[in-house]
Amino acid sequence: MLNLTSVLSLDGCDLRYGDSGGDGVPVVFTHGAGADHVMFDAQFRHLAGRGYRVVGWDLRGHGLSRPAGAPFTARRAVADLLALIGQLGLERPVLVGQSLGGNLGQAVVKRHPDLARALIVIDSTWNTAALSWTERLLLKAAAPMLSAVPAGRLPALMADASAVTPEARADARRAFAQVPKREFVQIWRATLDLLAPDPGYRTPVPLCLIRGERDRTGNIASAMPRWARAEGVAEVVVPDAGHLSTQDAPHAVNAAIENFLGGLR
Structure with a gap:
């Protein structure tokens, strides 16, 4: 476990983060919407034990970084991540992100192609993919559908849709319950703002793509294989894992990350 004992105050929010320190390659973990840093506990332990400098944080309005202080927007979330990297003086970190x-x-x-050493994307869709008519319609309908779910039912509903194992579902319910429904819908809308079709774009740094075999969230199951083919990289599909593959199958995800990091120069 990485203790989030440090604070970066930005736009009315005390962003909580933890840093294992050391001289190893820095690896910055960013969790998904409604979750918090706990989803990466197994990865923190594994990589820190192998000499990497591990950094984890709770996004604005999530986990220990509450209250949000200001509305959650895509622009503000990107700025928060950049500010954290700057605060720690990280030189070309590896960015790891699940979902959001x-x-x-x-x-x-x-936006900053020289900032990162590499990018690891877990259970997340392809920002720059061209969207079909059906995908655009489903994305447009998602926020109203979430708004219609009673607030008391939303954490369990989201947890059951995200995770496969009882342990991962239980922790997801804990995390989702910390974010009020109104704020969660706002976060979801911000996530959609990060999708900007640009079919000719290719990632300028080494890229690792990981998804749970049973992830049925959005269009991830169809978009990530297309993304892998477009970029010419191998997609890692984790057996018996859902959207929260870092918790459903932590050992498999750890192995995939370590294998990728070992190949970086």
């Missing part, structure tokens, strides 16, 4: 965290990592690398 993966969308943020993609956005940062696209």
Whole structure:
């Protein structure tokens, strides 16, 4: 576990983060919408034990970084991540993101191609993919559908849709319950703002794509294989894992990350 004992105050929010320190390659983990840093506990332990400098944080309005202080927007979330990297003076960190965290990592690398050493995207869709008519319709309908779910039912509903194992579902319910429904819908809308079709764009740094075999969230199951083919990289599909593959199958995800990091120069 990485203790989030440090604070970066930005736009009315005390962003909580933890840093294992050391001289190893810095690896910055960003969690998904409604989740928090706990989803990466197994990865923190694994990589820190192998000499990497591990950094984790709770996004604005999530986990220990509450209250949000200001509305959650895509622009503000990207700025928060960049500010954290700057605060720690990290030199070309590897960015790791799950779901929304993966969308943020993609956005940062696209806007600042020299900032990161590599990008690892877990259970997240492809920001710059061309969207079909059906995908656009489903994305447009998602926020109203979430708004219609009673607030008391939303954490369990989201947890059951995201995770496969009982342990991962239980922790997801804990995390989702910390974010009020109104704020969660706002976060979801911000996630959509990170999707910006640009079919000719290719990631300028080494890229690792990981998804759970049973992830049925959005268009991830169809978009990530297309993304892997477009970029000429191998997609890692984790057996018996859902959208929260870092918790459903932590050992498999750890192995995929370590294998990728070992190949970096």
